[in-house]
Amino acid sequence: EPEVTQTPSHQVTQMGQEVILRCVPISNHLYFYWYRQILGQKVEFLVSFYNNEISEKSEIFDDQFSVERPDGSNFTLKIRSTKLEDSAMYFCASSVLYNTEAFFGQGTRLTVV
Amino acid sequence: AQSVTQPDIHITVSEGASLELRCNYSYGATPYLFWYVQSPGQGLQLLLKYFSGDTLVQGIKGFEAEFKRSQSSFNLRKPSVHWSDAAEYFCAVGENDMRFGAGTRLTVKP
Numbered sequence: 717e718p719e720v721t722q723t724p725s726h727q728v729t730q731m732g733q734e735v736i737l738r739c740v741p742i743s744n745h746l747y748f749y750w751y752r753q754i755l756g757q758k759v760e761f762l763v764s765f766y767n768n769e770i771s772e773k774s775e776i777f778d779d780q781f782s783v784e785r786p787d788g789s790n791f792t793l794k795i796r797s798t799k800l801e802d803s804a805m806y807f808c809a810s811s812v813l814y815n816t817e818a819f820f821g822q823g824t825r826l827t828v829v
Numbered sequence: 830a831q832s833v834t835q836p837d838i839h840i841t842v843s844e845g846a847s848l849e850l851r852c853n854y855s856y857g858a859t860p861y862l863f864w865y866v867q868s869p870g871q872g873l874q875l876l877l878k879y880f881s882g883d884t885l886v887q888g889i890k891g892f893e894a895e896f897k898r899s900q901s902s903f904n905l906r907k908p909s910v911h912w913s914d915a916a917e918y919f920c921a922v923g924e925n926d927m928r929f930g931a932g933t934r935l936t937v938k939p
Contacts (some may be wrong), residue, residue: 733905759919759929772926807872
């Protein structure tokens with residue numbers, strides 16, 4: 717069964733460093749998303765991406781965040797200069813149509829120290 | 830703005846008992862509604878969704894949910910809970926972006 721895969725499963729980084737979280741969406745999906753879940757809190761929308769550009773973004777997705785689809789299979793989230801409060805589980809998701817059934821990856825746990 | 834409220838932070842039920850998890854939404858039009866389940870340390874798995882049509886939707890693992898427009902609710906139900914159902918449950922509403930509720934943690938007593 718096709719699935720969304722995320723790498724790495726856990727990333728530890730020093731404050732101020734850049735990190736790139738990687739995702740491989742399901743191959744025939746056209747819409748891609750990043751969500752964040754701070755420990756013990758709810759899942760928060762970050763950004764949606766379609767046709768090589770951002771469709772929607774939340775207030776969380778500020779200038780330190782960027783997304784890219786560098787090739788036909790990967791979808792990345794870059795955090796330019798990490799802060800302690802960026803520590804969270806980051807989920808990638810993809811869907812065939814816009815905000816219809818989204819399939820989520822297992823997440824990348826980012827720890828900023 | 831769209832929003833989702835899950836009034837119950839934590840619910841404990843006995844194995845075999847029935848379950849209802851509440852979800853209320855605020856949205857201007859007919860929303861796309863979802864229930865996801867998250868087991869500890871895992872990702873989000875879709876249980877069921879409502880887009881249109883029959884207001885009672887069936888999902889995986891024996892779950893169902895009923896869309897009630899008059900009450901702006903989309904409550905999740907299961908007639909008989911199993912110990913493996915212990916998890917965090919998230920209601921979500923989607924249109925331009927998907928908004929999640931705060932989640933309800935389900936504990937199942939033996």
